[in-house]
Structures are given as structure tokens and as C-alpha cells.
Amino acid sequence: MGIRDLIQETLFSLSSNKVRSFLTTLGIVIGIASVIAMTSLIGGMQKSFIDEMGLSQARMVQVSAYVPDRPLAKKDADALATAFPEYEDIAATAYGFATISTDKTSYETSVWGVTGNYFSLAVVKAESGRLLEEDDDRRLTRALVVGKGIVRELFGDEDAPALGTTVRIGPNAESYLIVGVIEGNGTSSHYYNAYMPMGTLQSRITGTESYDTILALAREGTDATELAVRTKEFLAQWLKTSEDNVFAYSMQEIINQMNVVMAGFSLMLTSIASISLFVGGIGIMNMMLTTVTERTREIGLRKSLGAHTSDITRQFLAESIALCLIGGFFGIVMGYAASWGLAGLVTVVQPGTSGFSPVLGIESVAIAAGVCALIGIVFGFYPARRAARLDPVESLRYQ
């Protein structure tokens, strides 16, 4: 029996029993649909997280230290730059609490001081105006860059024309010019932030020379996680303190941790879905056994017409594999559709978030198809074998 005959026979007998074939595959459809929905949701979450962070962020190492009376400062950043040529660039941030006020309203918040290279390192984009530059840091300009949340608090609407407006900040209510608004809605980490040059913050708001966080960008190709470990060791020595007081995290490490959590989550859901697949497989086996009994005479006839035992085995195995694959196909389609529905639901439940698009990789589709074929083989094997071993004489006489 050739492969084309096999396919033809299989489709013919499945289509002669459409309703039953459909009902039998439901277990497989549901099992595969839930795995696919979950896989594409998780894929989408990971992708949107990484997209939001920017590609270079994986190479970022965040450094901070808590030593009494010895805050981090520019000399520490310089020391790091000298000790680790693996860092491409080093920026720093510090913050202080201040009240930002306009003629009409005022808003108390933390104001960040950033070095001139901060925005390019952190891959922040301006929606309007410009971001702070090296020159601002050098000249200690009173320039202010704000997120849209700050704009909303000060001007009532996040899209209000804030650019070019003068606001007053600090104990002396000195005037600052808003030179830029940062893009991004409520999910953006810059939404409620206001930034001024590092030197300006230090001299006019905090009155200290200290940094809170040093951000170091590892060169492409270096292992940021390993570099973070060495940075921590170095800094503890440099500050003459224990490593417990020094922190150096690479973003890669955080991504890895998220991946571990996601993997655990998908493992759990996969095991739940596999119960559905197992039940579905038993359904397939049940239907195949019924089919074999119903078609006993046909099996006897086929044998009398010259079918080998292997032809009969293959015919019934092909039917059960085809059933599972058809179920798998609908499961993949339905699961992918459901993942879009669920992703849409996230935006409804949590307004203001940008939402994300589910991502279904070709390898997930291939694995799902492979699992379906495997279920077809495992649960179709016994019925097919039973069909093949029927005695032609007995089965022709079967009523």
C-alpha cells in the first residue's frame, strides 16, 4: 500500500464519520490550545519586556553601595572605569526630594540628577524637546526633563504643552526650564520622573557630591553577569568594606531570573495541559477500538483482497495519527486566537498599560504537531494492532 493510498483511505474513512471524528479530537484540541495559548502569552511577555528595555540593557551593570559616611561619588565611577576597560561607558544617578511648582499648582517628588551620558546609556527617547547632554552637566544648566506623569500633575493633562515652561524647584524656588518630555505611557519607568543635570542637583538640591547608583555598560561580547561579580569584589576592596554592603547587578541576571520564573510557570501549565492531552489520547483510543470492532468485516474483506497485516496496522495507525494532527491543528489555531484575546483582556483589566502582542514561535508549532503525532502513535498502536491481528475468516463471518 503506497503512501498516497494510505492518505486517501485515511481521509476517506475519517470523513465518513465527521461528527464522531470531531468529538473525539476535542480533548486534543483543548489540550493543545491551552499549551499554545500559554506559550504565546509568555513569549509575548518576554518579548515586550526585552523590547521595552532595549537590546543594550542586557549589558548594563547597576552598582550601588551602602557604607556609612562614605557614599559613592565621581571618584568611584572613575576608579571603576580605570579598573575595568570592559565597560564602554559609565553614568551615574542621584536623587533628592523637592517640590516642583508652577503658578497654579505644586507637586512634591523626587528629582533625579543624571550625568550627561545617562539618557543614551539608558536608551531613553524624548517625545518633544531634547534630553540632557554632557554640556548641561558641565555648565550646570537649570534644565529639566520630565516624564508625562509629571506633566499631568503640573498641567492637568499628560499631553499638555509643557515644553519651554518655567517651573520652580527647591527651597529657594529657583526657576528651571522644561527642555524635554520623555516618551512613554504609564508602563514606562520614566513616567513620574523629573531629571536635571547631576551637578545642578548636587549643588542646588542635595548639597552633597554623592551618587546613588552608578550605571556601567559592558562592551559588546563581554559577560555582563561575570563582570558584575568582579565589579562587586573590586568595589568592596576599593571602599574597604564587606561585599555585603556593595551591590552590582547585571540586567542579564534579572532577565535570566525572569526566564527561570517563566519557565517554571510554563512547566506547571504544561503539566496541567498534558492531563487534557492524556484524556484526549484515551478518547482517541476508545474511538479507534470502536472503529475496529465496527469495521471487523471490512478488515476481513481487506485481508481477503490481499492486505498484509502491516497494511492494516498502518491504515488504523494513520487514522489515529491523522485524528490527533487534525485536533492539534485546530488546537494551535484556537490557542493562538485565545492568546490574543487574553492579551487584549490585560489592557482592559489594567487600563493605561500598553499591552503586548502574543508571540508564537515556529518551534512551538512544531513541538505541538510532534506531540500530537506521538499521541496518535501511542494511543493508536493497540487498536491498530488488534485490527491487524484479526483472523480474516472469523472477521468475514462477523455480524
Next chain:
Amino acid sequence: MTVVLDVNGLHRIYRTKAGDTHALRGVSLTVEQGEFVAIMGPSGSGKSTLMNILGCLDKPTHGSYRFEGADIADYSEDELADLRATRIGFVFQSFNLLPRATVLRNVMLPLVYTLCPRPEREQRARFALHCVGLEERFFEHRSNELSGGQMQRVAIARALVNNPALILADEPTGNLDTRTGELVLETFTRLKETGRTIVLITHEPDVAAHADRVLSIRDGLLYTASTGGKAGHTANMPFREGDMP
């Protein structure tokens, strides 16, 4: 004449828990090419057992069976299947057509198990259907839409399609009324005239009378009933239905 079947001292014993059943007790039979032989006997006489062995669906317990000169005792299960696929055509009492398949598909079914190339299959099926006199307008009908006589002619066409050395018919008129049965038997007679070898099994003397040679089987033994018989010779038969205890 070429010998198609050569059976010698055939025994078939069914071993069951309730004891052995000796269904065939030494049957010998030779059928030559182009012969139309009827084997007649009541139920329980061993005729179905003989039919199964002649059709290579079953193997004898003792005795030899040579099909076209080859001893099938040495054949594996798959080799027997190949023999059935290419050299033997079966016609059953209950037709055994695939009900939802079209007439053409039913007739082409045996060719799936042969090396017959796909484009040739339909051609051969159409030819076989013409041989049994089924009209072309029925070819695309589903087989369960046909009358009993038409179904049996489709089944005969299916038996013919692989150009077999032997056509084995088991009570082919058993499910048909007398007139339709007569038409089916005429089909066999016509096939015989074109040189086909036919072995027909029946319990009805009227049916057996269409054959050139009638053998009767009783209690697992084969007797010659008459040769060259037509209707009317039945009186020479050793028994009639109802004579049996």
C-alpha cells in the same frame, strides 16, 4: 489444460477446548483453467472450510494444496496475502462492499494492495464493470444506493479487477431473489465462457446446476455429483437439501 488447483488428501482439524472438530477429512480435488466447478453441501458439511483453504485464507492441517503448481504450505502470511491480491478473486454471499464508497472505488480496492500503477486502476475497474454488465451511469453511485443484484455484480467486478487465476464465490446468490440470482449466475457463465476459472460454493442444487462439474461435500468428504450438468441432472445427486439429518 493448465491445472489451477491441485488439492490432495486435505484435512482440517479445528482444535478447541471442547475438543477437536474434523471439518475436512481428506479432500482431493483438481480444477483446470477455464472450468466452472460447483461445490455443494449443507451447512456444517465443511464447504466453508474448504472455501477458506482454497482461497488461501486458511491453511490445511494435513495434505497438500498446490496453487498454480506452487505448494502454499511453504508460504508466509504475507506471501499468501500477495497470492490473494494477485491470483484470487472473492465473491461473498453478503457482497461485502464498502457502503459509503462509490462503485468505482469499491472495484479499485483490491488494486491498492497490488503494484498496479494508480492511473491504470480506474481503467481496469471500468473494464471489469463492463464485463459484469453494470451500466456506466451507476459507476459514481455509492454502493449502498444499488439493488442487491447490482451490488453482487459490483462485487464480481471487484473479484475480476486483478485478473485472477481463480474466482471463488461463496453462496453468491444466497441474499438474492431467484430472478436476480439467475442474472448473477448468468454473469458467472459468461465469465466462464471467456476462459475464467470459477469455483462456486452453494447449498442450492439449482445454483450448482449452472456449473460444468458439480461436487458435493458431506461430513468433510467430497463426492462427485455430476459432470457437464445443467438443470435436470440434479436428480442424479446423492442428496438434496433436507435429506440431511
